[in-house]
Structures are given as C-alpha cells and as structure tokens.
Amino acid sequence: MTAVSTTTVAWRGTEAETERLLAAVARICGCEFGPVRVRLSTCAAHQMLVEDQRAMNGLSFGKYSAARLRREEWATQTTPWQTTSND
Numbered sequence: 001m002t003a004v005s006t007t008t009v010a011w012r013g014t015e016a017e018t019e020r021l022l023a024a025v026a027r028i029c030g031c032e033f034g035p036v037r038v039r040l041s042t043c044a045a046h047q048m049l050v051e052d053q054r055a056m057n058g059l060s061f062g063k064y065s066a067a068r069l070r071r072e073e074w075a076t077q078t079t080p081w082q083t084t085s086n087d
C-alpha cells in the first residue's frame with residue numbers, strides 16, 4: 001500500500017504574485033524527469049508548494065512585511081516608543 005498525501009496548501013496571493021512564485025520555483029527546480037517528461041522525483045521547492053503550509057504562510061508573511069520593513073528602514077522620524085540615544 002502506498003501512502004498518498006491528501007494535504008491541501010492554501011496560497012493567498014494575487015494572480016501576479018502566484019505567477020512570480022511559480023517562476024521563482026521553476027528557476028530553482030531540481031525535479032528529475034524521465035525520457036518522456038515523467039517526473040521521477042520532486043524537488044524541495046515543488047514539494048513545499050503542495051505540502052508545506054507553514055512555509056507558504058511564511059512566504060505570505062514575508063511578502064506583506066517586506067514593504068513595511070523597507071519603509072521603516074528609510075524612515076527619517078522615529079515613533080514615540082523608539083529612542084535615538086545609545087543607552
């Protein structure tokens with residue numbers, strides 16, 4: 001008897017974000033294919049897309065946090081809870 005994965009991974013991205021994700025995975029893909037393009041093994045990146053919800057959640061978090069982090073990196077004013085001293 002062969003174990004079959006029945007997990008479903010959710011990705012909450014726009015169509016453009018999904019296309020960029022798939023293009024990124026295609027660039028680093030290490031899947032092995034046979035002579036008639038039958039997949040012999042699945043690489044870690046493709047495995048993540050279909051089995052690793054935690055990793056996909058991390059990608060979503062990073063995607064939406066990146067813009068905020070860039071803004072904060074270049075902010076010239078500090079917020080009230082920040083300090084400029086070297087205490």
Ligand SMILES: [Zn+2]
Pocket residue numbers: 028029030031042043044045046
């Ligand atoms: Zn692959």
